[in-house]
Amino acid sequence: MSTSAVHTLANYSMTEALIADFEAAGISARALEPFASRLPLRTDGRALAWLHILNLAQLKGALKICRRHKVKWMYHWPQESWITKGDWRRVIIRLAGEFSKVSHRQDQLHIGTSAMWGELSAFPDWGKDFKNWPGSIGAIFQRGKERLIKGYPGQIEYFYDRKVHRLSWSANEDPPTLPGSAVPLKLILEHGRRRRRLNPSAAGMVFRCKSLSPADAFQVAGLLGTRLYGWQISAVAPGQIVHRGRENSAQFIMLFKGLKERLKTLKNIELELQIPIHGGGRHDKNLK
DSSP states (O other): OHHHHHHHHHOOOOOOOOHHHHHTOEEEEEEEEEEEGSTTOOOOOOOEEEEEEEEEHHHHHHHHHHHTOOEEEOOOOOOOOOOEEEOOOOOEEEEGGGGGGEEEEEEEEETTSSSSSGGGSSSHHHHHHHHHHOBBBBBBHTTTTGGGTTTEEEEEEEEEETEEEHHHHHHSSOOOOOTTEEEEEEEEESOOOOOOOOOOOOOOOOOEEEOOOOHHHHHHHHOTTEETTEEEESSSSSEEEOOOSSSOOOHHHHHHHHHHHHHHHHHOEEEOOOOOEEEEEESSSOOO
């Protein structure tokens, strides 16, 4: 039997055993799930497994199973944009169920981290403060953009080192930055006044520039509508990238490098990515 065939058989057996353990624990798991069916930009590759976690007990159980199988894991928030390169030997966790609930208790808003900012519109005293915010609550803690909610005293519950922790802050303090492998669970906000007028980035807004907005940069450089294969800079929503073709992350990276070089050459503008590129490591190969 060839080395490639041995790897394929071993990976298939490992995936079967992993999924069986998740299902035995009552956890919804999809094996070898294509990222194109889950990510806004529909990029290529597959995850070893994609989990829907409904409560804290399932989260603890899922991470325990990952440790037993020596498999790495990551979590993904609703509408969060990633660029993925090929297959990953990782489990992707999506919080749902009790982590999606929003409730009002004694002048506090208790928000599950997989709830969407738009859901706060159901609470008139709060909805206007976060009007038109895209994405989920948890994503701002993962991306390090906690200061967007500075001015609101609050608390964040998160799971880290096999335990639930809680941190609080006042209206004058920056919300805390969580440890890298922490899983945000619930945000508790009290009334305050926002100190910043910036909003989280919408899906498809994947670039940033230091000196001006990407939309303005593309416009002054005449790059609106630029297209490479199935990827195009939108001329209708400047600064947003649109994926019109089949999933192919390598073509996106080629487009980004071309835009970066053109902006630097034409206008001395530095273009950067504000979304992560995942996968492509040596441990992510031979996933069958």
